Amino acid sequence: MTIRKLLPYLLTIIFILCLGGCQSGYRTAAYSVKRVSDGDTIRVVNAKGDEFTVRFACVDAPEIPHSIKERNSQSRVDVDQFKWGLRSQQRLQKLIQQGGDRVNLTITDSDRYGRKVSEVRLGDGTLVQEVLAREGLVLVYAPYLKNCPSAAVVERAATQAQKQNQGVWSDSQFVAPWKYRSAKR
Numbered sequence: 001m002t003i004r005k006l007l008p009y010l011l012t013i014i015f016i017l018c019l020g021g022c023q024s025g026y027r028t029a030a031y032s033v034k035r036v037s038d039g040d041t042i043r044v045v046n047a048k049g050d051e052f053t054v055r056f057a058c059v060d061a062p063e064i065p066h067s068i069k070e071r072n073s074q075s076r077v078d079v080d081q082f083k084w085g086l087r088s089q090q091r092l093q094k095l096i097q098q099g100g101d102r103v104n105l106t107i108t109d110s111d112r113y114g115r116k117v118s119e120v121r122l123g124d125g126t127l128v129q130e131v132l133a134r135e136g137l138v139l140v141y142a143p144y145l146k147n148c149p150s151a152a153v154v155e156r157a158a159t160q161a162q163k164q165n166q167g168v169w170s171d172s173q174f175v176a177p178w179k180y181r182s183a184k185r
Contacts, residue, residue: 026106026149029105030102030105030123031045031046031103031104032044033102038064038085038089038092039061039132039137040088042092042103052116054105054107056119057117057118057119057129057148057149058129058133058144058151059132059133059141060139060140060176061088061132061138061177062084062085062180063081063082063085063177063181064082070082076173080174084137084167084168084174087137087167091135092132092137095122096122099122103120103121104123105118106149129148129154130150130157135166136161136165136166136167137167139158140154141178
């Protein structure tokens, strides 16, 4: 077949693909990771040098200690929360490094702290939230599900982790991060 005969088919395919991409309403772009703040927050910079903080859509990670008082706490609840928070942060750092310190973001919203709520993927397409949920290092966070195009995928991964007692699900003493934060207020 000649190009002239294939052209209508190619244009139809391009049109259909464009419609599919346009319907989501979200744009994906690549960023360099400057810092992993915790298990669900990173600091990124774009090619222009603009820097901002990203809060992961769909999930909530266990807390990490932010002060000397928290680091030195002997409270069972604090120790347990921070243990899992540091594990989540370390696993995220490893994933980011495996991705060459670059991620693709699908920004879906901003939160009350000015952070961009986003799905985070490595260059190979791996959805970071899905990996962390499957390993039991983050929990599905209902308030962020509305801003998560891949919510069903992340929820399935979290359910699998819970059934297999992975990560925090293996710890009967673990307190969900949102409950932990609420109790600390």
